Amino acid sequence: MERFTISLNDDLAAEFDQWIAARGYSNRSEAVRDLLRKEIETKRLSKDEAIYSIATLSYVYNHHERNLAERLTSLQHDAHDLVVSSMHVHLDHDDCMETLFLRGMTQRIRSLADKMSAETGVRHASLNLVPVKMAMSHHQHGHHDHAHSHFHPRT
Known part of the structure; x- marks a missing residue:
């Protein structure tokens, strides 16, 4: 140190x-x-120097907005490799808040956040990006070689 x-x-x-x-x-x-x-x-x-990130995208929306929940779910399915999990909270009789936990290429995360935020009826969207280093790891499980990625904070 x-x-x-x-x-x-x-x-x-x-x-x-x-x-x-x-x-x-x-x-x-x-x-x-x-x-x-x-x-x-x-x-x-x-400066777009962060190739990979982990992130949260939080947004509030009215679940009565025509087909909005389906449109948001469809966008998440289209980016299934970025979306690690989601949390859905009912705020009142009309409004919901969702937080998506994301990981992957920073530009793709930003693109997904922009698309979801631009949907009619989505309010108060906020993206929190944390740049990370990505490393591939290979493990032997019995007779099968298993590869996956690890995301490490940069600093």
């Missing part, structure tokens, strides 16, 4: 300590590490 020292004026240090306490960090180092990770991953995403 590499160590470095930074200097902060008293006001900035006090604000940073308040920020740390409000979020429950046990020390400044972990808070700085998280800030750096976030900044680096944001840069990767903004």
Whole structure:
């Protein structure tokens, strides 16, 4: 692990300590590490340097909207290799919230999110991307060779 020292004026240090306490960090180092990770991953995403990501896509919709639930389900089936799972919550008599857990190529995840968000009746859609490294793994199970992928956080 590499160590470095930074200097902060008293006001900035006090604000940073308040920020740390409000979020429950046990020390400044972990808070700085998280800030750096976030900044680096944001840069990767903004410059399209993140080839693979894990993600959540959350959205609210009115389940009475004509064929909307079927259209959303169809989009998920079309991207079955990206959709790991989904969670559906009934908010009231009309509205539902769904969260999709996704993994795969970042551009394909963004494309799916754009398509789903653009469906008439979908409101409050939010995509949260986390860039990852993908590695293929091969395992021997009896007489069968089994290959699958692992997604690891980058930083």
